Amino acid sequence: MKKTFLVFLVAAMALFSAHAQTRADLSEAAINGLDEAYMLSNTGKTEAAMKILNKLDKESPNNYSVLWGIGFAYQMSGEYNKALEICKRMENHPAASYHAYQLEGNTMQRMGKEEEAIKAYNRGLERFPNSAVLYIEQGKIADGKQDYDKACELYEKAIEAEPSEPWSYWFLAVLYADTTEPAWSIMYGEAGRLLTMNKDEYTEDTKQLSELLNYVYHDNIGIPVEEPYPVWIPSYWDQTDDSTGTTQERLPFPVAFNQEMAKALIPETEVTLQSIIDVRGRFIDSFFERFTDNYDVPIFDYQRLVRQSGHWQAYNMMLFGLADQDGQNHWYETDPTAREQMEAFTQWYEEHPFTSTAERPTLASKVYRQQP
Secondary structure, three states: OOOOOOOOOHHHHEEEEOOOOOOOOHHHHHHHHHHHHHHHHHHHHHHHHHHHHHHHHOOOOOOOHHHHHHHHHHHHEEEEEEHHHHHHHHOOOOOHHHHHHHHHHHHHHHHHHHHHHHHHHHHHHHHHHOOHHHHHHHHHHHHOOOOHHHHHHHHHHHHHHHOOOOOHHHHHHHOOOOOOHHHHHHHHHHHHHHHHHHHOOOHHHHHHHHHHHHHHHHHOOOOOOOOOOOOOOOOOEEEEOOOOOEEEEEOHHHHHHHHHHHOOOOOOOOOOOHHHHHHHHHHHHHHHHHHHHOOOOOOHHHHHHHHHHOOHHHHHHHOOOOOOOOHHHHHHOOOOOOOHHHHHHHHHHOOOOOOOOOOOOOOHHHEEEEOO
């Protein structure tokens, strides 16, 4: 697997930590102080952060969230041994969670001890086997070593462990963005973007995720259409053994995706936000006409549901608008019903959120229906 796309999700893993701790025993003022300390640590102002954290530690001794804040501040200030001491306290804490092992592994990585970091993440997985984050952290190490197949395997394990965690999908989306199979990037990227909505995560990282989707479409579709295909088609077939032991040919999902996308691009003459929305609509209609019995792609089912429910325009504006604000503003300025459409979609989404479950996860290995 080849990957050259390295721009997105530099800071995304921070979301796994500061805002995910158990804080039930803290006052509102203490929670606000903890958030402020995290922001200070994350911007290198660790001395100011420690003043807040030491005060919180005196007020709420041995609070797990405060301990995490102290450990994170030590890590960010380069006091790694002190950070590791805090991690051990967290691992033995009654409220222990995967965050202790994540922080320990992150600290080991900063010390240049990647193998020790992997051991920490694996110890965490032995105790908390459904922690997607610990698989993702290992995937990032493999990614950094350009072992993309291993990274892909680990990110997929993260999805299997915790199908509703959005960032697993996004790391896979980035992994596939500059390969010869960007169909996977679109599948994973859109699923991840929707799952961030379920968690009410609207951050600068969320904007970058929309930019990734926008990038993949712009980078891989050819307008105006050129013969024979406006998108490239990998020249291989997937060989599978059926129950009789004979071999049959099956069209790989990326090839099927590209063939239908090629047809959907006609009659567009330029790449705009609106043309992408129109192309995606034609694509999903034709894909289901041809491949309903061949592939099982939850995100495509969801797109069809949105389309049938009359929210296609607003849905796509939600997906791509953060990346193309000029295009979104044009929609608002030229369509008097735009805001009404967006409000209606937002309300509809609350009642019909996209889900990815253990029974039906959004995974490349699961998209092929069993051959008859």
